[in-house]
Amino acid sequence: MPDQDGGNSEKLWGGRFSEPTDREVEMFTQSISFDRALWRQDIKGSRAHAAMLLKVGLLAHEEERRIQEGLSRIEEEMTNGTFPYRDEYEDIHMNIEKRLFELVGTPAQKLHTARSRNDQVSLDLRLYVIDRSREMAGLLAEFIRVLIGQSRRMRDLILPGYTHLQQAQPISAGYYFMAHAERLLRDRQRFLEIDRRLNLSPLGSGALAGTTLPIDRNHVARSLGFSGVTGNGLDAVSDRDFVADFLHAAVMLSLHLSGWAEEWILWSTREFGFVRIPDRYMTGSSMMPQKRNPDVLELIRGKTGRVIGHYMGLATILKGLPLSYNRDLQEDKEHLFDAAETVRQSVTLFSRIAGESVLDGERLREALSGDELLATDMAEDLVREGVPFREAHAIVGRIVAYCERERRKLASLTDEELRTFSPAFPEQYARVLTPENAVRRRNLPGGPAPEQVEARIREIERELDGR
Known part of the structure; x- marks a missing residue:
């Protein structure tokens, strides 16, 4: 309320002013x-x-x-x-x-x-970003472990791998789940890096240039878990790089979840039928009783735009600010808070969906019945027999075109038929043309062979365990 001179006695800064703040200004600036x-x-x-x-x-x-x-x-x-x-x-x-x-x-x-709201806000925001970064790193570790469990349970299930949304090469479900785990692992590493970089306390920077009072900045820093103090108060009170870093990590995570959501939205359709998502994560139609709609995945995909918007909003705030603190920085918080909560919810729900959904083995076998996915194996086997790769590529291309015209499967071709395209094909070669063999033979680091998938799982588990 105003003081005797009509000022702002209720304000912490009110001594300087001779009249109360306009009510609309109060609501606008709060x-x-x-x-x-x-x-x-x-x-x-x-x-x-x-x-x-x-x-x-x-x-x-x-x-x-x-x-x-x-x-x-x-x-x-x-x-x-x-x-x-x-x-x-x-x-x-x-x-x-x-x-x-x-x-x-x-x-x-x-x-x-010896404290300004400038360095107080900077400290609080750093502590908040540290807390949320650690929370996200923990949630992502749990999510990755869910994918590891799915990978081990379905290690022998074969499915088509895609490029350009066209079937490309056979892979295992174990390999597939671990591909998404790799993305989430990078996301987790980004959040952990934010945590590691936020190890300096800004408290003691004051409004921008410290204080004349005999404070001990390092004492405060140590008690709050920081390893030291910021080196320049002018920078410290206006620094929001760490907020941008968090939002960047949130954007990358959202992009990964959005791409996966799109994949499973397609895979859950009748046309694909590759994945069965539990009813508790689906919704229905107010008009069409047969519908099972993947609304949660659609919203995860849709909320990605929201997170990207927050990142762009913060960048727009920061792009033209002179040193040091400006009230524009008040606008950073809604971007940060909403993005943090959005990605937390998205990760929590997607982790449950990924861990509780089932890939349909029968439907996947039907999808694999067109064995053009084995064409690359055929070309590489010709290379093994001494045929230059470009020539081998052309030979197999002609074989695939022939099978399409004749409505034949690659694996149905006899050795004699194969040799009409190239005498380099070895004896009884057609028998090895199976999706299972194609997966097992890709036994190199980063490949889909079961032992390679398991080796990579163990590496990731050691990282998650801090070893």
């Missing part, structure tokens, strides 16, 4: 409607800051004790949903500080000593 997501990080940072102020003699023991007790009370209120949020206090930081004053009185007014 962030408490969304930055309350930072309450855990704000309390954590305030606890560490208070302990440091005690250490350097800027707080008395009793004052620090009361502040810590007040913060505990606020933490309880936040947890059980009884915290009295006030829009006029603008953001989560002012809301907590004002509530702390209501609970403990004068000591609360000392908590902001």
Whole structure:
């Protein structure tokens, strides 16, 4: 409320002003409607800051004790949903500080000593990104283990591998699931790298140039789990690279999930019928009783645009900002918070769908009945007999065209028929032309042979186990 001169006594910065803030300005500039997501990080940072102020003699023991007790009370209120949020206090930081004053009185007014909202926000946001990066790394590790389980259970099931949405070469289901695991492994590594890079505390940077008071930045950093402190306050309070890094990792993860969702949306159709997704992850039609719609996968695909939009939104905010802090940076949070929650939900649901769905072996065998997928094997076998690859490629192309005209399968050709195209084909060659043999023979690192898939699984498990 205004002070006796009509100013902003309720504002932490109100001493400078002679009239109250316009109500529409208050609503336009507030962030408490969304930055309350930072309450855990704000309390954590305030606890560490208070302990440091005690250490350097800027707080008395009793004052620090009361502040810590007040913060505990606020933490309880936040947890059980009884915290009295006030829009006029603008953001989560002012809301907590004002509530702390209501609970403990004068000591609360000392908590902001040697601290600006600029470095306070920077700290809270870093802690939030660390927390969410670790959460995502953990969820992705669980997802990868689900895929490892599916890979081992279906290691001998053969299915067509595709390029250009055309059947290309036979692979195993184990190899297929591990291909998606490789993508998720890279996503996990990106989130872990964000965590590793965010190891410097910005607290103590003040508004932009530190403070004249005798604080101990390294004490705060250590208590919060950082390995050190940022090297330049002007940069630290305006740095949002780590938010962009998180959103980039979220975009890449979303792209991977979206491509997979598209694949299984196709595979779950009657035309493909390769995968059966449990009813609990499907929806129906209000008009057509026969429908089983893959709405969850469609939404995962659709929400990718939302995550990409958040990344572009943040980049647009950052592209023209002069040093150091500018209020534009308030707009970073909604992009970050929504993207983080979107990818968390997408990963959680897709992990369950991937682990509980079943590939239809009979339908896959039907799809493999057209054995053109073995054409590459035939060309390579001719190379093994001394035929130049380009010549071998042309020979097999003519064989495939012949089989199409005659409506024959490659495996149905006799040795005599094969030799009419090239005398280099060995005796009883047609017998080896099976999808199972094609998979087993690709026994090289990164290949689909069962022993190679298992070897790669063990490597990934060692990485997930931290060995």
